[in-house]
Amino acid sequence: MSRDARIFVAGHRGMVGAAIVRRLESLGYRNLVTCDRKTVDLTRQADVESFFKDTAVDYVYLAAAKVGGIYANNTYPAEFIYENLMIECNVIHSAHQAGVQKLLFLGSSCIYPKLAPQPMAEESLLQGSLEPTNEPYAVAKIAGIKLCESFNRQYSRDYRSVMPTNLYGPNDNFHPDNSHVIPALIRRFHEARESRAPQVVVWGSGQPMREFLHVDDMAAACVHVMELDVETYRAHTQPMLSHINVGTGIDCTIRELAETIGRVVGYEGEIVFDSSKPDGAPRKLLDVRRLTSLDWQAQIGLEDGLRSTYEWFLKNQERYRG
Ligand code: GFB
Numbered sequence: 595m596s597r598d599a600r601i602f603v604a605g606h607r608g609m610v611g612a613a614i615v616r617r618l619e620s621l622g623y624r625n626l627v628t629c630d631r632k633t634v635d636l637t638r639q640a641d642v643e644s645f646f647k648d649t650a651v652d653y654v655y656l657a658a659a660k661v662g663g664i665y666a667n668n669t670y671p672a673e674f675i676y677e678n679l680m681i682e683c684n685v686i687h688s689a690h691q692a693g694v695q696k697l698l699f700l701g702s703s704c705i706y707p708k709l710a711p712q713p714m715a716e717e718s719l720l721q722g723s724l725e726p727t728n729e730p731y732a733v734a735k736i737a738g739i740k741l742c743e744s745f746n747r748q749y750s751r752d753y754r755s756v757m758p759t760n761l762y763g764p765n766d767n768f769h770p771d772n773s774h775v776i777p778a779l780i781r782r783f784h785e786a787r788e789s790r791a792p793q794v795v796v797w798g799s800g801q802p803m804r805e806f807l808h809v810d811d812m813a814a815a816c817v818h819v820m821e822l823d824v825e826t827y828r829a830h831t832q833p834m835l836s837h838i839n840v841g842t843g844i845d846c847t848i849r850e851l852a853e854t855i856g857r858v859v860g861y862e863g864e865i866v867f868d869s870s871k872p873d874g875a876p877r878k879l880l881d882v883r884r885l886t887s888l889d890w891q892a893q894i895g896l897e898d899g900l901r902s903t904y905e906w907f908l909k910n911q912e913r914y915r916g
Contacts, residue, residue: 595821597621597623600625600627600650601652602626602629602651603618603657604657604681606626609809610700610758610809610812612764612765614655614657627649629645637680638680641684642685643691646688646694651689653694653697653698654689654698655816656686656697656698656700657700658685659677659681660674660678660731661767663772663773664727664728664874665771665772672730674730674731675733678734678735679737686742687741690751695751697754698754698816699753700755701736701739701756702735702758703757704875704878705732705735705736705739705757708725708875713843713880713881713882715839716884719837727874742754742755743833743836747833752824754831754838756816756837757838757839757840757880758807758840759840759880760774760806761806762808762899762900764809764902764903764906765809766809770782775848776855776903777907779855780855780903780904784904784908792864793866794852794861794863795867796852798868799869799873800849802873802874803846803847803878803879804846804877805844805845805879806842806851806899810894811892811894819838819885819890826888831884838888839881839882840880841880841892843879845878845879846896849865857897858904
């Protein structure tokens with residue numbers, strides 16, 4: 595891909611979009627295009643159509659999404675399905691209308707059935723019922739994959755999809771309730787250390803297993819997949835099963851995660867589990883053989899990634915007060 599190509603990163607203020615921008619800039623891409631939510635609301639078709647009409651774009655990274663952890667997904671299902679469907683429909687359709695040939699759609703490992711065989715291969719898609727806490731979000735993300743595949747089949751577009759496992763890193767949302775487990779626990783353990791609290795409460799049983807990927811690894815994988823030539827991408831995927839999992843291939847229990855975060859933060863009190871809170875899917879480990887066969891592997895180990903994310907949190911925690 596030419597370093598002069600005009601590349602639209604939708605969602606550049608989010609954790610993943612910001613990491614994709616950093617990655618592209620570090621590789622010398624010099625014509626990045628972004629848009630501001632105040633002027634272009636991606637959930638509004640007219641805004642998105644005008645944006646694509648007025649802005650020359652060669653490639654699109656679709657990293658804009660309404661995201662959140664298990665509590666947010668369970669509490670605001672209407673926003674999660676509606677906003678994600680609107681963003682995907684508007685951006686993918688407008689990109690097609692504007693003649694954009696190549697696009698990368700970012701999904702999530704929650705597209706797979708709750709009880710999918712582990713590790714979860716791309717072929718598990720639509721083979722069983724989804725995890726109820728995030729079914730609306732998952733349905734929207736499945737629709738995004740199918741939108742891409744449908745434009746490929748009918749109009750010979752080259753719209754690709756990547757499904758990341760649970761992500762974390764700088765620019766994450768550290769809200770105490772609405773965030774994902776890593777930012778929630780970094781903040782909770784940090785505040786407990788500061789206030790010398792004797793206990794930290796972790797939601798659920800501590801038994802669920804999760805795989806975690808640093809967002810800089812995710813951004814690297816996105817650019818890697820986007821840079822593959824079309825013959826290589828098609829040789830490793832199928833027209834109606836075109837997505838590629840992105841993960842580390844390694845998971846741990848939430849208890850182990852909490853203990854690691856406690857160590858990173860330097861908290862020495864007790865960890866207790868609140869079983870009145872939902873566990874969500876029992877395990878979500880991705881089968882990453884498609885991606886490794888395309889010569890890509892994660893580089894950032896969990897403990898290193900947690901340390902640098904905690905340092906980022908310490909530098910930016912003013913934003914998260916209150
Ligand atoms: O990160 P999380 O919300 O994502 O929760 P999911 C992962 C696990 O951590 C669950 C437990 O078993 C939670 O019960 N957990 C423990 C906590 N303490 C906490 C806490 O303080 N906050 C949070 N958030 N969890 C999300 C989906 O599911 O995964 C989204 O809801 C998305 O749709 C995302 O796909 C990647 O893995 O359960």
